[in-house]
Amino acid sequence: MRGAIDIRPPGLPVPNRRGDIRVAKILVVDDEPDLQVLLRQKFRKKIRSGALTLIFAENGVEALEQLQTHDDVDMVLSDINMPQMDGLTLLHQLNQLNRDLRAVIVTAYGDMKNIRTAMNRGAFDFVTKPIDFHDLEATISKTLAHLEVMREALRSRDELVALRRELGVAARMQESILPTVFPRDSRFEIHASMTPALEVGGDFYDFFKLEDGRMGIVMADVSGKGVPAALFMMVSRTLMKGTAIGESDPATAVAEVNRLLVESNEESMFVTLFYASFDPAAGLLEFANGGHNLPYVVKKSGDVEQIDCDSGIVLAVLPGFEFPGGALQLEPGDVVFFYTDGITEAMNEEGEEFGDDTLAAVLGEIAGSDAPTFSEKVVEAVRAHAGDAPQSDDITCLCLRYADSAS
Numbered sequence: 039m040r041g042a043i044d045i046r047p048p049g050l051p052v053p054n055r056r057g058d059i060r061v062a063k064i065l066v067v068d069d070e071p072d073l074q075v076l077l078r079q080k081f082r083k084k085i086r087s088g089a090l091t092l093i094f095a096e097n098g099v100e101a102l103e104q105l106q107t108h109d110d111v112d113m114v115l116s117d118i119n120m121p122q123m124d125g126l127t128l129l130h131q132l133n134q135l136n137r138d139l140r141a142v143i144v145t146a147y148g149d150m151k152n153i154r155t156a157m158n159r160g161a162f163d164f165v166t167k168p169i170d171f172h173d174l175e176a177t178i179s180k181t182l183a184h185l186e187v188m189r190e191a192l193r194s195r196d197e198l199v200a201l202r203r204e205l206g207v208a209a210r211m212q213e214s215i216l217p218t219v220f221p222r223d224s225r226f227e228i229h230a231s232m233t234p235a236l237e238v239g240g241d242f243y244d245f246f247k248l249e250d251g252r253m254g255i256v257m258a259d260v261s262g263k264g265v266p267a268a269l270f271m272m273v274s275r276t277l278m279k280g281t282a283i284g285e286s287d288p289a290t291a292v293a294e295v296n297r298l299l300v301e302s303n304e305e306s307m308f309v310t311l312f313y314a315s316f317d318p319a320a321g322l323l324e325f326a327n328g329g330h331n332l333p334y335v336v337k338k339s340g341d342v343e344q345i346d347c348d349s350g351i352v353l354a355v356l357p358g359f360e361f362p363g364g365a366l367q368l369e370p371g372d373v374v375f376f377y378t379d380g381i382t383e384a385m386n387e388e389g390e391e392f393g394d395d396t397l398a399a400v401l402g403e404i405a406g407s408d409a410p411t412f413s414e415k416v417v418e419a420v421r422a423h424a425g426d427a428p429q430s431d432d433i434t435c436l437c438l439r440y441a442d443s444a445s
Contacts, residue, residue, distance in 0.1 A: 062182050063091045063108060067101040067116035067128065068144070080171050098123025102131060113181055114141045118152050126152065129159040138189065140181045144169065147249055150284030154298075157276060166283065173247070176219055183214040184272075215272055217245060220409075221253070225318040228255070229409035230436035231417055233429070240267035240309070241378045241432035242275050246282070251319055254282040257330065257376035257436055258311040261352075270307045274299065274353070278313060288313050288326035289363035292353070296328065296361070299354035308352040312376060314438075321440050323374060326363035328353045331379055334398060336412075338371040340405040342398045345374075368440040373412060375401055376438070380431035384420045387427045392420055412437040 066073065074094055093108060095101040097120040105111055114132065118125035125143055132141055140162040145152050147166050156164065162181055165174050213234065220228050230243045240260025248254050256278050260271045277295045285291040292313050299309070310330040316323050325345065329352040332344045348362035368374070377397070384392040400419045404412060413435055420433055 061089060061091065061110075062112050063093065063110055064113045064115055064178065065093050065095060065101060065104055065108070065111045067095045067098065067114060067120070067125065069096045069117070069120045076171075097121055098125065098128035098131065101128055102135075105135065105137070111137070111139050112185055113139060113178065115144065115178075116141065117144045118149075118156070126155055126159065129156055129161060133160050138185075140185050142177060142181055148284045150280065153280045153284070157280060163276065164280065170247070172219075176217065180215055180217075187214045215275060216242060221245065222409075223318075225441060226253075226316070227409045227439050227441075228253070228436065229413050231413040231434070233417060233433040235380070235429045235431050235433075240271035241380065241434040242271050243376070243434060243436045244275055244279060245436070246279050248283060248315060249286070251317070253316045253318065254279070255314045255316060255376065255436065255438060256282075256311065257333070257378065257434070258309050259330065259378045259380075259432075259434075260309045261307050262305075266305055266307065270305065270309065273302075274309045274311070278311065282313065282315070286315070287363075288315050288324050289361050292326040292328050292361045292363075293359065296353040296359060297357055300357045303354045308354045310352050314374075314376075316438060316440075318440070321368040321370070321372075323366045323368055323438075324363070325366070326350075326361045328361055331377055331382065333377070334375045334401055335366065335368075336373040336375060336401045336405050337369070338406050340402045342402045342405075344394075370441050371406065372440050373401075373405070373407075373409070374438040374440075375412060375416070376436040377416075378432065378434045380429075380433045381416065381420055381435060383431065384424050384429070384433065385427055386423055386425050390423075392423045396423070409437040409439045412439075 066077070077092060093104055095104050099122045101114065101116065116125040116128055129141055141160060143156045143161050143164045145164055145166060153164055162184065163177055165177055216232060217230070220230065222228070228245055232241060232243065240262065242258050244256040246254045256275070258274060260267045260274060277298050281291045281294045285294060292311065311328040312325065312330040312333060314323050314325040325347065327347050327350045329350050332347055334342055334344055336342050345366060347364050350361045351359055382392055382394050382397055397416070400416055404415045416435055417433060
């Protein structure tokens, strides 16, 4: 299966530049003959300008041959199970080539062994079968955006004569992996917002599909600032997503992420993290906490309460810790508001923090609103409180609104 097709997904960042045209090239490695047809069908309206080129190979051997011919491949999208050379072996070979590209693997739901092996061999991300083409398109966009940021960092490395320049690179690294397309159907909606600080920390949020129609939701804050924090943030985010897909119990999943982070924490960093698994069919929210701020639940009536859960400890410090968790039955119209301490600890010029009480009051005032309104109004309130005081930490929040199909 060889050949090339050209597509331009909307808003897709593309890293290479040829003449006056910015071009990205993706090598798709899969032995299923229908995949090329499906990709053509999916992107049929965008096969025009040459802004993005797809090349194909049926296994790892053919992929390496294609890479010899095409020295400007930006991304490899590879299945794991293939004849002659599988995807995991191909990842190892890609490392030996030392090429400036990113790899994304395609694997079955719950295949944690292969997912972990792939991540250890340098895979940037993964998508699961059967392929959700909306998820695939978002993953491609995120991967190419991250690649461009890293290339810009390398181009700028010799010019980084001040900390501010480094923090600018870190901010773009941070933003490049955050989801920007928010899921919404008749049962629930999600919206998130992050306002980076001048001194960049490691806040991140994430959400992703789990088995049985559930959604995984993450809110986290990495210690430190600048590029090291941004890099540790990306590792934490990938491990959380990969572990959550293979483990249904949130507390067990967080404990596994902690174990993996402890094993590879050479920089002695840590991350606070709140992870929740949400079942929109039943309105059930199961969760676990790793030393993070507890989310608020906002009722239609305006009543506001924090989720009842112990704090636990931060991740990446102590191995073998059992993280606290629990479950919450949501009612139609309930909102769960996740956030980082950049909101509650935002200070005005007099040194007064925004605080938990003020946050709860703001949430109560906007009860009954949709998810985007919650994010917008809270951020507005924090900025109004801070006034002209400099922002010292990321302001990050995520809102989950539950509404059954009948409401």
